[in-house]
Amino acid sequence: MFVARRHNDGRRRSVVAAEWLSVAIVATVSAALCLIAAPVASAAPVSATKEIAVGNALWHSERIPSTGGVTLYADVLRPRNLPAGARTPVIMAIGPYFNHYAAKGQQPVLRDSIGQGLVPAGRYDDLIDGARLLERGYTMVMVDLRGFGGSSGCPDASGPGEQSDVAAAVRWAASQSWSTGKVGLYGKSYDAVTALIGAGQQVRGLSAVVAQEPVYDWYRYLYGNGVPRVNRLGTPLSFIYQSSNPGFKPTPGMDPAAYADRTFANVVNPLCQGYSVLSQLNGQKSDAFWRARNLIPRLQGSRVPLFLSQGFIDQNTSADGLQQVLSGMRGPVHAWLGMWDHVRGNDTDMTAPLNSNTPKRLSTGRAGYLDEVGRFFDQYLMGKPPAVKDPAIVIQDNTGRWRAQPVWPQDIATRRVALRSGAYTFDGRQTATKIFYQGQYYGTQIDSVAPGGTNFQVAKTTDSASNAVWTVLPVEKSAVRISGTVEVSLTSRDPDSTPVAVDVYDVDETGMGTLITQNAARLTAGVTTLELFSTDWLVAQGHRIAVRVTDSNNGRWAYDHPTGRRVVVDGGTVVLPMAAADAGTPTSGGSNSNLEGYLGSYRYPVPKQS
Structure with a gap:
């Protein structure tokens, strides 16, 4: 691609x-x-x-x-x-x-x-x-x-x-x-x-x-x-x-x-x-x-029979539609799902290529992919019972830990969140992630470029955290897991079909947010609905979940010429798919360079909620 x-x-x-x-x-x-x-x-x-x-x-x-x-x-x-x-x-x-x-x-x-x-x-x-x-x-x-x-x-x-x-x-x-x-x-x-x-x-x-x-x-x-x-x-x-x-x-x-x-x-x-x-x-x-x-x-x-692998943080082919596909299949489904970019299941940082200092490190963090592929084909093309019983679904979340489940997502409940009303200016400058370096903010999300290794790519940004409608939830009293596809509904009086970006963050005690998931749409007068990219993210105890509604995510999407007009959002709802924090059964595997690069650079300073 x-x-x-x-x-x-x-x-x-x-x-x-x-x-x-x-x-x-x-x-x-x-x-x-x-x-x-x-x-x-x-x-x-x-x-x-x-x-x-x-x-x-x-x-x-x-x-x-x-x-x-x-x-x-x-x-x-x-x-x-x-x-x-x-x-x-x-x-x-x-x-x-x-x-x-x-x-x-x-x-x-x-x-x-x-x-x-x-x-x-x-x-x-x-x-x-x-x-x-x-x-x-x-x-x-x-x-x-x-x-x-x-x-x-x-x-x-x-x-x-x-x-x-x-x-x-x-x-x-x-x-x-x-x-x-x-x-x-x-x-x-x-x-x-x-x-x-x-x-x-x-x-x-x-x-x-x-x-x-x-x-x-x-x-x-x-x-x-x-x-x-x-x-x-x-x-x-x-x-x-x-x-x-x-x-x-x-x-x-x-x-x-x-x-x-x-x-x-x-x-x-x-x-x-x-x-x-x-x-x-x-x-x-x-x-x-x-x-x-x-x-x-x-x-x-x-x-x-399907064996699927999908990176939740893939900046090329995103997990947009992943849950719909998995839920609609009626044959046997195996899957590796986790926090990596556009890599093969058997890739290393050398073959990906990621230009990291650990060229032999597995790009997913889990070994045995091709062995499992071989057993999968043997079972369904040759009729051989597998010598090793592979889990149906293995999932790596943002902590780098892996677990096994029979299906994904599994046993989810939903948390419905009312979004605040507010307004922002369509100036086309907003970025979903940025870091402060040498007196200047740099946007870090570049379309189709993998996070991690020396693929640290930035572009100067003059966006403003205040040019958005923020909804920041209360502090989580215990760890919670977002598992599946976040659904968003926005109400607006905007008649011009201006673009809107919705970003969900995991905000730590210092107010720094890490991007969990996102998507974009065009606002219409009345109600605009959209689904964000599927994910599996553990929000730690003491952290907050924040939702930002703004005009753009530069670096990920290319926008029309900004009009400078004021866009009013009359609230809305976010439906968060929640699974147990201790869902699944722990299994082998560890972190990877994509995930670590993502956690280090896909961040945003979230303003304090008034």
Whole structure:
């Protein structure tokens, strides 16, 4: 997914002007080329039709037919030394990120038709090696989505075309002569989205899904209830670059026609990338484009076994919709939920990468992820009873401690809080988190940038804590746990659909608050409702819970031009999902660098309640 660009000194670049310039360029190019009959991207790599030994695998490529005349390219890795005619279950990853070209200095296995050195995609070598998939008796298949890598067609941001690709790929894998008919999907980020697409479709043959840090609703990834995220344009543009394989610079000796076909077809076709980008700039949630990309309704009632991992403090793919997905599944659910950013379950601070001083430290704080994934696949693809009984759900809260539960959230009650009335000025300066350093406040929340390690990124801010409506609750007489999704209802007379941000804090005895959860929306005259990101947070005895209603969360969302007008909020309610402070059963695991960086920098000085 989109990663924020940074200065060498660690500060994030201002990209708003550049992004809108990019919009203009895309729109202009698309309009100018409307009469050009530009083909969609043709299949790029031409690789092995016979199996070639690569490590512990025998590698060959396949072409999988999908809808609309699209052909998908796939790398197939079969275990070596299988008996003739042996059939295996299949673990498949489907996405836009597979790179089939040898890196500089890497020895290619063979060459394609235009001279590029080819190797099997290495995106999930950690899974193949760490979970010992080939030794376990699985075939690994990595499939390019339409318009990416070696697949033809036009990308459509998890829409109907890519959804049909997932179904076609799973059916193909289940029907091969070397397959047992059992298929598991695996992925992280975009590849986790395609895994959830499969779970929602319940494609015949799909027997298990592992999804790490997915997006549950593409609209929520780019918008907070009508308010655009900073990545609202950066993400679509990054996928244009990703689909322009093999890059914008021709390789010496490359056939010009093949280069133009592979690189520019998706960029210049006005019905392809231009349409997709412009569609994603539409902030209306009810639009058919977004409805087709909301996976939550499709996952309701799914019986496909799911193993999900989600960071509550993921600054890229947030836990927005997490509780809805978990509560709607009807098949077996396993999950790792906790205080980390956009990482794989087996990542370390080196592989994340986090640039910390402890490169081998686990990025979640808990060991054994790939072992558990292997047991999960063995159970549902091979029918093997697990040798180790893994907890259904493991949760890490803000203390860094882990616990196990059969479901999440579990046995929650609700605390309904009346919000104070008040007003603030729409000046567009507010930040959700900031620290005081060398006589100046710096905002610390930067969209898509992980907290922790040396990823300490700041931007000067002139916001004012008083430019908000604060509701600060009484001191907690004992520890309390917020577990689930906070719901907010605001009453306003604002007729202009101005943005509003709602932040919930854990306030210590000194008045310093740590951000628990947040979201944004557009105010309407009357009642505005919104759900904040799911979380699991233990508020210590002696602390307070505070709720801030204000105009913006700069760094996380990109706002309209501030009007300077006074916005009146006539109160409202917050519903806090509360679980027992000692919920669950303690289990193995510890803290991590993301969490520690978050606790140190995602803070805000809360004003004393008058």
